[in-house]
Ligand code: SAM
């Protein structure tokens with residue numbers, strides 16, 4: 001990537017020093033979770049945010065409104081922690097779903113990332129409130145391994161949740177699989193079959209150094225090339241042109257391209273990061289902007305918000321946060337410094 005230039009900020013766009021226009025907002029609604037995935041959280045000992053520290057729905061919706069109406073952000077993804085453990089989540093979804101890009105453009109696209117365990121109960125209300133798309137995280141199709149990985153015996157609930165999401169009208173339903181070498185990478189083909197049979201897009205994610213236990217090792221990353229090689233040995237695939245999505249997508253050659261389950265994806269966050277086209281900005285549950293998953297600095301919206309800041313004041317913090325974005329992360333190099341926060345505290 002070329003040298004940074006002074007960010008040219010216009011009232012309509014959030015542009016960083018490398019010319020990347022930011023249109024995708026990730027909102028963490030809680031740092032809490034009903035699972036304890038080994039690659040994300042410790043079994044015990046997380047320091048949870050206090051009730052008062054977490055943004056109210058009104059505060060979250062106000063920040064989102066500035067991002068969407070003023071800066072043309074057109075896509076919002078709710079995440080966490082586990083977003084569905086936040087009480088009355090459909091109320092927030094409804095507030096966000098009414099936002100129009102640029103103030104008078106199309107409605108903003110609302111999606112969510114979830115562990116899927118409560119979807120049978122909540123999917124219908126979330127869709128009625130305006131949720132359109134969903135990603136469900138699932139890292140093993142074997143009950144004993146699922147229990148080891150999540151420290152919860154809830155595989156059946158998650159599988160049922162995936163079906164409930166489709167039945168409620170969420171489209172597409174994608175399944176995200178974090179592959180950890182020596183732990184679940186022997187399930188690549190099982191997941192490929194699962195996606196084809198269930199008509200969902202399975203996306204394999206490379207393990208990133210954001211686990212709370214700080215146990216990540218580069219040897220545990222299963223690289224994209226290896227994942228695709230294993231799939232293609234059984235089900236031949238061809239690459240699909242990469243758009244703005246972080247996932248590199250592959251089409252099964254024996255399936256029509258528009259048939260559900262005809263695509264499999266890999267998110268090569270470590271071996272082939274998508275930093276050059278990254279258009280994401282994150283809001284943590286306590287109201288801090290992070291311009292990268294691996295950012296070391298945060299930009300505070302919580303304090304001004306509670307001290308009577310105007311929309312212009314909030315917008316200025318958003319400009320500053322995006323303007324300070326670096327070219328990309330440097331995982332695997334000596335320069336890499338692991339962020340203090342882990343995935344569930346950032347909002348993955
Ligand atoms: N609880 C929800 C879930 O699990 O989908 C949303 C939050 S979770 C932090 C968001 C995503 O981050 C999930 O797909 C999860 O698998 C992924 N994730 C968590 N820790 C990770 C790590 N160390 N490396 C790669 N992905 C990770």
Ligand code: SF4
Pocket residue numbers: 033034035036037040041080081082115137343344
């Ligand atoms: Fe919870 Fe999601 Fe982290 Fe698993 S990955 S512990 S479900 S926040």
